[in-house]
Amino acid sequence: xxxxxxxxxxxxxxxxxxxxxxxxxxxxxxxxxxxxxxxxxxxxxxxxxxxxxxxxxxxxxxxxxxxxxxxxxxxxxxxxxxxxxxxxxxxxxxxxxxxxxxxxxxxxxxxxxxxxxxxxxxxxxxxxxxxxxxxxxxxxxxxxxx
Numbered sequence: 001x002x003x004x005x006x007x008x009x010x011x012x013x014x015x016x017x018x019x020x021x022x023x024x025x026x027x028x029x030x031x032x033x034x035x036x037x038x039x040x041x042x043x044x045x046x047x048x049x050x051x052x053x054x055x056x057x058x059x060x061x062x063x064x065x066x067x068x069x070x071x072x073x074x075x076x077x078x079x080x081x082x083x084x085x086x087x088x089x090x091x092x093x094x095x096x097x098x099x100x101x102x103x104x105x106x107x108x109x110x111x112x113x114x115x116x117x118x119x120x121x122x123x124x125x126x127x128x129x130x131x132x133x134x135x136x137x138x139x140x141x142x143x144x145x146x
Contacts, residue, residue: 011037011131014124019095019144022124034060034140036086037131044140049098052091054107057100058082060140061089061113082111089113090127092120092141120144 012035016023021030024041032044044060046052058065063082089108091100097119105115118126120141127139 012039012041013131014128014139014141017121017124017141022120022141022143030143032140032142034062034138036062036138044142046140046142049093049100049142052100052104054104057089057091057104057108057115057140060091061086061108061138063108063113082108082113085111085113086138087114087136088130088138089115090123090130090137090139091115091117092123092139093117094120094142095144097122 012024014022014024015026016028021028022033023029024033024035027041029041029043032046033041034044035041039062042059044056046056061082063085066081066083097117099117100115108115116123116126120143123139123141127137130137
């Protein structure tokens with residue numbers, strides 16, 4: 001399914017999505033991937049939703065954890081904190097929408113990173129729209145399970 005008109009930009013854009021491939025900027029990937037509008041497209045080592053961990057969501061969001069400050073408790077700060085955090089992480093779970101357990105999402109949510117789970121075609125379309133609006137978005141797309 002073609003997802004984007006023939007216009008090209010310097011930003012990472014999902015151009016096609018099929019059962020066993022994802023095309024970004026007309027380059028075909030035959031594995032799960034994650035990326036932001038700018039920067040590399042990274043292989044995401046996930047085959048099914050049960051493979052997803054907090055660390056894999058951090059990889060997908062492209063974040064690095066900030067070191068904890070021993071005095072944060074004085075401000076009531078106990079939430080996770082990340083550098084380079086997107087406003088929203090879209091997670092495409094293949095052919096069907098599947099929700100990720102809350103305990104896996106908790107560290108990112110406490111750092112005020114929104115996470116939306118949807119089928120991968122919907123995630124690809126939503127990513128393209130948000131990216132074209134200049135939003136600070138990251139996406140992780142799984143292929144359809146066999």
